[in-house]
Amino acid sequence: MIEASHLYKEFKTPVVREGKLSGLRTLFSREYRLKEAVRGISFNIERGEFVGYIGPNGAGKSTTIKMLTGILHPTSGTVTVGGLNPHRDRRRAVRRLGVVFGQRSQLWWDLPVKDSYDILAEMYGVSPAEKRERLDRFAELLDLREFWMTPVRKLSLGQRMRADISAAMLHDPDLLFLDEPTIGLDVHAKRNIRQFLQTLNKDFGKTILLTTHDMDDIEQLCSRVMVINHGQLAYDGTIRSLRDMIGLPTVIRVKFRGGFRVPEEWREEATDPSGLPFRVTSIEENTVVIEADRREIGTMEIIRELGNWGEIDDVDMEEPDFEEVIRSFSAS
Numbered sequence: 458m459i460e461a462s463h464l465y466k467e468f469k470t471p472v473v474r475e476g477k478l479s480g481l482r483t484l485f486s487r488e489y490r491l492k493e494a495v496r497g498i499s500f501n502i503e504r505g506e507f508v509g510y511i512g513p514n515g516a517g518k519s520t521t522i523k524m525l526t527g528i529l530h531p532t533s534g535t536v537t538v539g540g541l542n543p544h545r546d547r548r549r550a551v552r553r554l555g556v557v558f559g560q561r562s563q564l565w566w567d568l569p570v571k572d573s574y575d576i577l578a579e580m581y582g583v584s585p586a587e588k589r590e591r592l593d594r595f596a597e598l599l600d601l602r603e604f605w606m607t608p609v610r611k612l613s614l615g616q617r618m619r620a621d622i623s624a625a626m627l628h629d630p631d632l633l634f635l636d637e638p639t640i641g642l643d644v645h646a647k648r649n650i651r652q653f654l655q656t657l658n659k660d661f662g663k664t665i666l667l668t669t670h671d672m673d674d675i676e677q678l679c680s681r682v683m684v685i686n687h688g689q690l691a692y693d694g695t696i697r698s699l700r701d702m703i704g705l706p707t708v709i710r711v712k713f714r715g716g717f718r719v720p721e722e723w724r725e726e727a728t729d730p731s732g733l734p735f736r737v738t739s740i741e742e743n744t745v746v747i748e749a750d751r752r753e754i755g756t757m758e759i760i761r762e763l764g765n766w767g768e769i770d771d772v773d774m775e776e777p778d779f780e781e782v783i784r785s786f787s788a789s
């Protein structure tokens with residue numbers, strides 16, 4: 458559905474001069490600073506996938522999305538979307554894809570929401586019957602009717618986002634690009650948007666590429682995640698193996714029924730924990746908390762070992778915080 462091959466984008470910005478007449482001198486300057494925003498990215502996304510595209514600030518996410526959607530020309534490399542080149546076949550390509558930028562609305566600011574849909578339907582050649590049917594469906598799933606006649610500028614952020622996603626889907630594209638669709642939303646609004654995206658993907662087979670800083674978006678929606686760092690793909694795979702790869706500790710709380718005994722070598726104060734595949738971080742009343750590197754040891758092995766310490770009542774696992782995973786990429 459999307460094929461990106463060695464995508465590369467550099468920006469040339471004039472070097473800003475200091476001092477008197479600086480503006481004028483900058484204007485006529487031939488000195489440029491090069492910024493390599495995306496440095497040779499390749500990937501394929503199949504029909505029906507829901508892919509998260511994440512990375513630290515300034516990593517090159519928006520630049521990639523802009524190249525995939527035909528807004529920006531790659532400096533080199535190629536991209537096809539549904540078999541089309543989004544730049545050369547711009548007119549045909551835009552019919553296949555929908556785009557939502559969380560920070561910017563594509564709706565007409567002073568017009569009632571409904572009027573924006575009328576204009577978009579006209580632009581994309583959506584028939585009145587199709588428009589009615591789709592809007593009825595979106596209205597039901599996203600509660601659009603409560604602000605149908607409200608000018609876009611008066612919508613709350615959550616309402617605007619619901620209106621924007623519906624607008625992006627009005628011409629029924631196969632592919633949806635979302636850049637930070639849940640930014641600034643409250644928990645309820647986020648849940649609403651996520652449910653809708655899930656329905657689009659699961660029930661209507663839409664292919665979705667989602668950029669977000671909200672790791673819950675990724676955890677709840679995406680089967681695959683790509684991490685970009687310094688303009689390059691640092692990872693492409695499942696969230697689980699990403700966590701495993703980075704090796705942040707999984708925290709496991711084991712509650713014992715009745716008495717238990719922590720062997721000497723596993724005690725918190727053990728002087729040499731280096732040879733052990735996990736670490737006891739605290740011992741509370743009837744609970745032992747350990748941290749394990751799951752690249753080193755499987756959960757079953759841990760539970761088997763702890764089963765020797767006493768009768769296990771309950772096990773609770775806390776996966777590493779995803780923010781931490783991303784931070785560890787920014788640090789690299």
Ligand SMILES: Nc1ncnc2c1ncn2[C@@H]1O[C@H](COP(=O)(O)OP(=O)(O)OP(=O)(O)O)[C@@H](O)[C@H]1O
Nearest residue numbers: 468470492494512513514515516517518519520521
């Ligand atoms: N039009 C432009 N001119 C010059 N530099 C740019 C331009 N657009 C982006 N950049 C630079 O390219 C790099 C990548 O930017 P991009 O917006 O793609 O990152 P991002 O991963 O989307 O970041 P964020 O999460 O902060 O939105 C940044 O260093 C940015 O300053």
